[in-house]
Amino acid sequence: xxxxxxxxxxxxxxxxxxxxxxxxxxxxxxxxxxxxxxxxxxxxxxxxxxxxxxxxxxxxxxxxxxxxxxxxxxxxxxxxxxxxxxxxxxxxxxxxxxxxxxxxxxxxxxxxxxxxxxxxxxxxxxxxxxxxxxxxxxxxxxxxxxxxxxxxxxxxxxxxxxxxxxxxxxxxxxxxxxxxxxxxxxxxxxxxxxxxxxxxxxxxxxxxxxxxxxxxxxxxxxxxxxxxxxxxxxxxxxxxxxxxxxxxxxxxxxxxxxxxxxxxxxxxxxxxxxxxxxxxxxxxxxxxxxxxxxxxxxxxxxxxxxxxxxxxxxxxxxxxxxxxxxxxxxxxxxxxxxxxxxxxxxxxxxxxxxxxxxxxxxxxxxxxxxxxxxxxxxxxxxxxxxxxxxxxxxxxxxxxxxxxxxxxxxxxxxxxxxxxxxxxxxxxxxxxxxxxxxxxxxxxxxxxxxxxxxxxxxxxxxxxxxxxxxxxxxxxxxxxxxxxxxxxxxxxxxxxxx
Numbered sequence: 001x002x003x004x005x006x007x008x009x010x011x012x013x014x015x016x017x018x019x020x021x022x023x024x025x026x027x028x029x030x031x032x033x034x035x036x037x038x039x040x041x042x043x044x045x046x047x048x049x050x051x052x053x054x055x056x057x058x059x060x061x062x063x064x065x066x067x068x069x070x071x072x073x074x075x076x077x078x079x080x081x082x083x084x085x086x087x088x089x090x091x092x093x094x095x096x097x098x099x100x101x102x103x104x105x106x107x108x109x110x111x112x113x114x115x116x117x118x119x120x121x122x123x124x125x126x127x128x129x130x131x132x133x134x135x136x137x138x139x140x141x142x143x144x145x146x147x148x149x150x151x152x153x154x155x156x157x158x159x160x161x162x163x164x165x166x167x168x169x170x171x172x173x174x175x176x177x178x179x180x181x182x183x184x185x186x187x188x189x190x191x192x193x194x195x196x197x198x199x200x201x202x203x204x205x206x207x208x209x210x211x212x213x214x215x216x217x218x219x220x221x222x223x224x225x226x227x228x229x230x231x232x233x234x235x236x237x238x239x240x241x242x243x244x245x246x247x248x249x250x251x252x253x254x255x256x257x258x259x260x261x262x263x264x265x266x267x268x269x270x271x272x273x274x275x276x277x278x279x280x281x282x283x284x285x286x287x288x289x290x291x292x293x294x295x296x297x298x299x300x301x302x303x304x305x306x307x308x309x310x311x312x313x314x315x316x317x318x319x320x321x322x323x324x325x326x327x328x329x330x331x332x333x334x335x336x337x338x339x340x341x342x343x344x345x346x347x348x349x350x351x352x353x354x355x356x357x358x359x360x361x362x363x364x365x366x367x368x369x370x371x372x373x374x375x376x377x378x379x380x381x382x383x384x385x386x387x388x389x390x391x392x393x394x395x396x397x398x399x400x401x402x403x404x405x406x407x408x409x410x411x412x413x414x415x416x417x418x419x420x421x422x423x424x425x426x427x428x429x430x431x432x433x434x435x436x437x438x439x440x441x442x443x444x445x446x447x448x449x450x451x452x453x454x455x456x457x458x459x460x461x462x463x464x465x466x467x468x469x470x471x472x473x474x475x476x477x478x479x480x481x482x483x484x485x486x487x488x489x490x491x492x493x494x495x496x497x498x
Contacts, residue, residue: 076091081420084436087285090439091288117321123340127315129349130301131301133359136271137303140300143279143297150257154174174224176188176225179233180226188226193224215252228259233385233394234385234389234391241273258270258278261285263363263392266362266363277301281297311333365440382398400432407433408425412472
């Protein structure tokens with residue numbers, strides 16, 4: 001039964017008073033507040049601006065409204081999420097179950113160390129697993145996301161060179177391939193470095209000639225080379241050990257962007273490739289939820305010579321007691337409040353333990369799925385980088401320009417087939433780019449359905465291309481008016497409705 005809101009409040013108060021429940025359930029001050037406002041509905045129930053014209057609705061109507069909104073959204077629990085370089089894999093529910101343990105939920109970050117020995121032991125175990133998986137010497141779990149990990153590592157590089165040369169301006173350049181994630185140049189800029197782009201060759205790999213030419217001219221000023229391997233084209237850098245060797249010989253640190261670690265986990269280790277530092281995206285490789293932009297976690301790992309510069313606090317073990325240790329004078333300092341996104345870290349550890357010594361199957365199946373899709377789709381598009389891919393691949397839709405069709409149109413039409421589109425127009429070096437990453441968690445049936453949707457759209461391009469230019473037709477929100485958005489970038493009621 002839905003009570004009238006004003007009458008209902010009076011009945012609730014009287015119920016608690018007559019049943020002598022106030023001392024246990026309702027604070028007297030709260031009751032006085034409710035009674036003081038019971039006849040003034042505007043103060044208690046309608047504390048909104050008049051111009052917003054909010055409706056005053058009962059609970060069931062509100063619940064149904066937001067439940068129906070959620071059903072119009074897309075999620076990995078609904079279907080494939082093939083966004084390239086995002087690794088939108090399924091998040092196992094066992095991870096959620098463990099993260100909801102009250103013994104974890106009820107911990108406070110300011111507890112005395114005697115009361116948090118259990119969680120510190122758990123986090124140290126995760127550090128050790130990550131060190132083993134990536135081939136590094138020390139780990140910090142503090143960064144809150146991948147880009148935060150990048151930024152943190154670059155601050156470490158900056159402080160390392162400042163201490164080495166007693167000169168803040170000597171090592172000022174960060175090298176980045178032209179296929180790099182956009183966060184790489186953004187993080188380098190935020191850390192007050194200059195960014196120099198290194199070209200890719202026709203095979204989609206780092207152009208060694210361009211790299212060595214630039215190093216020979218500027219080696220005194222280059223601090224870091226940031227590399228993703230496999231890169232965003234889904235191609236493994238076959239010269240990676242030579243590249244890291246060249247950098248070491250010229251006093252350049254090498255940084256591994258772990259966004260694509262899913263392709264090599266349990267098979268190869270960045271530390272063995274010669275990298276000095278890296279970050280991992282737990283919300284990618286280790287299946288923690290992406291969560292609409294958060295919560296994320298981007299732990300960093302470094303070789304021993306960079307360990308003194310890691311952020312504080314660090315988890316240490318002394319006399320069989322775990323500590324949050326702040327005693328590192330060369331540290332870059334604190335990079336966030338408290339001690340990391342703990343429950344995300346718990347989910348990642350659960351994932352690692354679930355696979356155990358079979359975690360290499362993650363890489364094997366992700367590469368298998370990607371190559372299956374590429375084999376099924378490549379003949380419909382321009383395959384610029386022929387041969388096998390790693391965990392993801394790119395195709396160009398430039399062959400449909402004569403029909404007036406762009407990658408953007410294909411992506412929008414996929415929505416009408418109840419399929420989430422892949423990443424489009426990235427990397428920037430591929431014209432009309434479609435970037436596809438199925439991850440290891442998709443079944444053969446799911447992959448075949450994805451291909452079927454593409455095949456239907458290809459037929460439409462030949463018979464009715466205009467329908468692609470109007471897509472999506474079945475979603476609650478239709479295609480945005482790009483011209484209006486350019487003229488009126490500020491959303492208005494008119495632009496939302498029409």
